[in-house]
Amino acid sequence: MQLKKICVLGGSGFVGSAVVAKLDAAGYKVTVLTRRRESAKHLFLLPNVSVVECNVLDYHALNAVLRGADAVINLIGILHQSSRLSFNTVHHQLPAQLAKICADLGIKRLIQMSSLRADEHAPSQYLRSKAAGEAALNALHDKINITIFKPSIIFGRGDKFTNLFATLIKLLPVVLLAKPNAKFQPIWVEDVASCFLNSLENTKTYGQTYELAGPKVYTFRELLQQIMRVLAVKRSIIGLNNTLSYGQALMMEFLPVKLMSRDNIKSMEVDSVSQYPLPAVLAVEPSALEAVLPEYLVDRTARGAYDRFRSAAAR
Template sequence: MQRIRQVCVIGGSGFVGSAIVQKLSTAGYDVKVLTRRRESSKHLILLPNVQVVECDVFNDTALAGQIHGQDAVVNLVGILNESRHASFEALHVELPRRIADICCKQGVRRLLHMSALKASSDAKSAYLRSKAAGEQAVLDRSSELDVTILRPSVIFGRGDQFLSLFASVVKVLPVIAVAKPNARFQPIWVEDVAHVCVAALENVSTYGRSMELGGPQVYTLQALISFIAFLLGKKRRIIALSDKLSYYQAYVMEKLPVKLMTRDNLFSMEVDSVCAQPVKELFGVPTSALEAIAPEYIGGDTPRSAYDRFRSLAGRAMGKR
């Protein structure tokens, strides 16, 4: 097997991508990060062995030029909500298909593709259906590529779009109405996801596999919000909404300029984001407990800065990068 040295990361300037790029750099790989705006990736430019390149990944010629000569490609592009400028079909299905096709044409065999836990072709959620279609588009080329699919539950860590968003809500609102309060998640720390990505890169046993990624503990959404309130020292009344009221709340929220929740998000939460098997360690490293990591970055804002961060995080959840 050819030793991997050059790694091209597509969508590497965001929350998860930045952690993966840093881990790849530390491991000694030469990393090329493709981004729409180099200016937004200043935090990566100074890393050793990292090159940040502006590239329109929807232009096949430009994308092929950047993938040419690489030993591996990591695709991290994804959105939680659609917008006028970004659809699930374009980012989750067509882009992975084109990346796989270009890898084949350029002779780049190794491809890691980030999907989502519980992606399924018959899911009620368009997000989960599109993730499943993207997986299949990549796996269709598995005779020519060494593919690994990563399927994480929700990912948390400093700068996330999950705990940090709820923390901002808890700081601002005295009463919190929770849609799908019993939805279950198995949150995984972003650094653990990055560890898996780097460890899997040259691990032949991961070729052709889909890997479910989750942390050591499963939580309901209501339990997570209660834990956040505890960390912040806030006494908040939490109202658990029925399925019908959850649907109405999502319907109203998706009409707002900033989509805090959509009906499709709600459909995603109808399926427990929990791994089929317990996850105590990944590649020999114990998975990190949310209770050990979250206190390091939850808290410390004033109500005004919490509101501003809430708006910012909600905007990023729409796919803004």
């Protein structure tokens, strides 16, 4: 295969690191754009990867660094707004600017990470901004071969979901859980990365939007219970009603590190599940959450005990 130059925005993050590793292993020449080069030092040893500092919100800086690329992958997203970055800036304006630059530079391939249940009428700013970004890209479908992926929550080593709740479960005797009946269909980060890789040069995926979801649907409560099983600990879960869920999120917005926001609660008002299996064209069979969690949530000793427990339960 002739090496092709792929530029990845958000390539140093949780999902980006998995995508970049697969691109590197496949022989692509990858340029990772990051605000701080030091944050991508875990990618320095990959032979086909270079890391470039760039403010991707700066039109001229982004235009300059994208020159010569054959394809662009945008994985940048935020879960919480701040005084510095808004959902609209990151999820709408950036993809719109990126698409314009690709069209101007003659870059014909662009893959975008959106979110499952993104919609212009969605209850949260997060989901509405993701939908606006999709619309901005699709407006240039006649000039760029675009593929959009819309995943449910993504789990794996280094994620900010299962690992966060595993930590909270270890620390707290009781878990006060907002929106305990909200539904998710988690998908493994390695499966997501494979979808990006397999679609890159597959012309059948051009102009398509795909929902990415794992093989099983869980309520929020069931997800925490699954994490507890892996950790071999028991904690009481007290589900909060809508009013208390919003009240808890409001208090958390004042913490130095945001764990939850009212907009997150609004996102959970729509179930993050898909009606469709992963399409055959992506050539990915999604892995089960139960099979992957023990690989990174517990140490070897605890993992052995968990495996024995599962074997006994199966009998």
